[in-house]
Amino acid sequence: MDPVKFFDADVIVIGTSIASQSVIGQLRNTNLRILVLEGGDYERTDFADSLTFSDERGHYVNHHWGGHWSRVYGGASRIWNGFSAPLEKWDMVGIDGRPKWPISIDELEKWYRLSAPLMGEDPSIANLVKYDTAKLFVDRPYIIMDPPLSYSDPKLLTKLKNVELRVKHNVIKFTADESGAHINGIWYSVDGKVQFAGVKKNTKIVLGAGGLGNAQVLLQPAENRQVPVGNESGLVGKTLMAHPHVPTGEGFVDPKVVAKPTWAQVKYRKWLPAYIVGADYKTKLNLLNASISLTLAAVRELSPNEAAVQEFYEKKWGKKLELHTFYARTEQLPNPDNRIEIVAEKNGAGLHKLKIYCVFGARDMMSIDTTARMLADHLLKNKLGVTTIDNESIFLNTWGWAHPSGITRFGSSPKDSVCDSNARVWAYQNLYINGSSLFPTVGYANPTWGIAALGMRLGDHLKQTFAKNG
Ligand SMILES: Cc1cc2nc3c(=O)[nH]c(=O)nc-3n(C[C@H](O)[C@H](O)[C@H](O)COP(=O)(O)OP(=O)(O)OC[C@H]3O[C@@H](n4cnc5c(N)ncnc54)[C@H](O)[C@@H]3O)c2cc1C
Numbered sequence: 001m002d003p004v005k006f007f008d009a010d011v012i013v014i015g016t017s018i019a020s021q022s023v024i025g026q027l028r029n030t031n032l033r034i035l036v037l038e039g040g041d042y043e044r045t046d047f048a049d050s051l052t053f054s055d056e057r058g059h060y061v062n063h064h065w066g067g068h069w070s071r072v073y074g075g076a077s078r079i080w081n082g083f084s085a086p087l088e089k090w091d092m093v094g095i096d097g098r099p100k101w102p103i104s105i106d107e108l109e110k111w112y113r114l115s116a117p118l119m120g121e122d123p124s125i126a127n128l129v130k131y132d133t134a135k136l137f138v139d140r141p142y143i144i145m146d147p148p149l150s151y152s153d154p155k156l157l158t159k160l161k162n163v164e165l166r167v168k169h170n171v172i173k174f175t176a177d178e179s180g181a182h183i184n185g186i187w188y189s190v191d192g193k194v195q196f197a198g199v200k201k202n203t204k205i206v207l208g209a210g211g212l213g214n215a216q217v218l219l220q221p222a223e224n225r226q227v228p229v230g231n232e233s234g235l236v237g238k239t240l241m242a243h244p245h246v247p248t249g250e251g252f253v254d255p256k257v258v259a260k261p262t263w264a265q266v267k268y269r270k271w272l273p274a275y276i277v278g279a280d281y282k283t284k285l286n287l288l289n290a291s292i293s294l295t296l297a298a299v300r301e302l303s304p305n306e307a308a309v310q311e312f313y314e315k316k317w318g319k320k321l322e323l324h325t326f327y328a329r330t331e332q333l334p335n336p337d338n339r340i341e342i343v344a345e346k347n348g349a350g351l352h353k354l355k356i357y358c359v360f361g362a363r364d365m366m367s368i369d370t371t372a373r374m375l376a377d378h379l380l381k382n383k384l385g386v387t388t389i390d391n392e393s394i395f396l397n398t399w400g401w402a403h404p405s406g407i408t409r410f411g412s413s414p415k416d417s418v419c420d421s422n423a424r425v426w427a428y429q430n431l432y433i434n435g436s437s438l439f440p441t442v443g444y445a446n447p448t449w450g451i452a453a454l455g456m457r458l459g460d461h462l463k464q465t466f467a468k469n470g
Contacts (some may be wrong), residue, residue, distance in 0.1 A: 026459025251387025321437025
């Protein structure tokens with residue numbers, strides 16, 4: 001029998017997008033030997049593109065998930081848009097039966113600050129997460145990163161002395177040792193040829209294959225045991241969440257509504273004005289977190305009715321009003337019916353393909369509607385704007401943005417989470433998960449800043465762990 005080949009490294013990082021690069025960034029100036037396994041090539045190929053096709057059901061179809069999960073060096077960072085905002089305390093504390101985050105907002109804020117330069121912002125950004133929770137509406141802008149961070153240049157990794165990068169290495173699944181406490185091997189494929197390499201007990205593995213990819217690997221059937229390695233909790237693949245998005249209407253508003261944000265004295269370089277309902281009202285009214293952003297409408301001829309409304313309110317309030325479009329980005333509740341499963345068919349890399357269910361629920365939709373209507377009332381009462389609410393758009397056209405989250409969530413107990421507070425899979429001493437699949441709840445905002453923050457935190461944790469253990 002051939003001797004078993006080993007991946008000889010201190011840390012094996014899987015994937016090369018924002019989550020993985022944030023971990024590696026923390027480990028780059030150490031003596032730790034890092035092996036990076038990337039399933040894609042340096043540029044997109046037809047073979048790699050074929051790997052992300054799934055059976056999609058619900059509100060996201062037509063290769064929506066796959067189209068947001070690029071199998072290439074740098075992953076979806078090569079095509080992301082560059083909007084993000086931090087979570088708030090209210091998102092993380094387990095309000096209304098939602099799972100609670102195992103870390104506090106204060107700890108996360110520290111990592112938001114440290115990862116702010118990756119988002120093109122300064123770590124000195126003041127007071128990212130705290131605000132007057134008793135306010136009805138809070139101006140809470142998105143950062144706009146322009147141009148967006150793109151990990152397209154592999155030299156960033158290949159010039160590091162302690163990093164070895166292997167592209168076209170698709171990880172299929174892990175094997176565990178007899179004690180069931182350590183990952184001791186990795187099945188993977190190169191150009192579709194399936195291979196195996198052993199992993200030493202003290203090698204740490206960081207899986208950053210994307211919000212769907214992490215769960216896909218942990219759901220692959222094991223050869224000699226009933227439970228797939230990594231899914232001892234039975235929760236992998238469950239409570240898939242994304243962010244419902246929809247235009248909610250238009251309105252004539254006072255330009256001061258979209259002027260530089262006052263909340264939290266944020267100093268974003270470039271931002272998109274947006275409003276959320278304050279935390280106390282959200283709790284009282286049983287709302288999910290929803291944000292409504294305002295963008296200056298494209299110049300167009302107004303209908304006679306619109307022109308009359310503008311003229312009437314400009315005269316009544318004695319000020320100029322500008323036409324803006326209102327757009328909701330919102331929270332989706334974690335619901336076990338929204339999930340991924342594997343099917344019998346395998347993709348070209350040897351992984352069982354996915355069946356993905358994701359359907360918006362009544363509370364997801366009603367929270368958009370209520371927030372939009374409350375904002376309209378608020379603007380009118382305060383002589384700040386007069387707006388329409390587009391019922392048909394809200395209830396018939398809500399779609400979303402594939403930000404797959406929640407399907408390997410971290411928590412405080414192995415009874416209700418896949419990973420512990422350090423993102424380590426509870427059952428294994430050397431397997432960590434990295435990315436939005438950890439998020440127990442998603443808030444309303446595009447997730448990448450949070451992914452970078454958690455990735456840096458994990459990199460720091462690994463650095464400390466190796467330093468402690470010598
Ligand atoms: C068009 C578009 C616009 C977006 N706009 C925004 C936005 O404005 N704001 C925002 O916050 N987010 C946005 N996103 C989402 C954002 O890009 C993702 O949240 C982010 O890239 C996730 O980073 P990640 O490292 O977790 O995973 P990914 O970027 O998905 O990377 C996964 C990595 O793992 C590799 N991989 C996958 N499976 C395997 C395997 N089995 N073996 C080995 N390697 C594997 C992939 O090749 C890739 O390198 C957008 C995404 C798209 C597609």
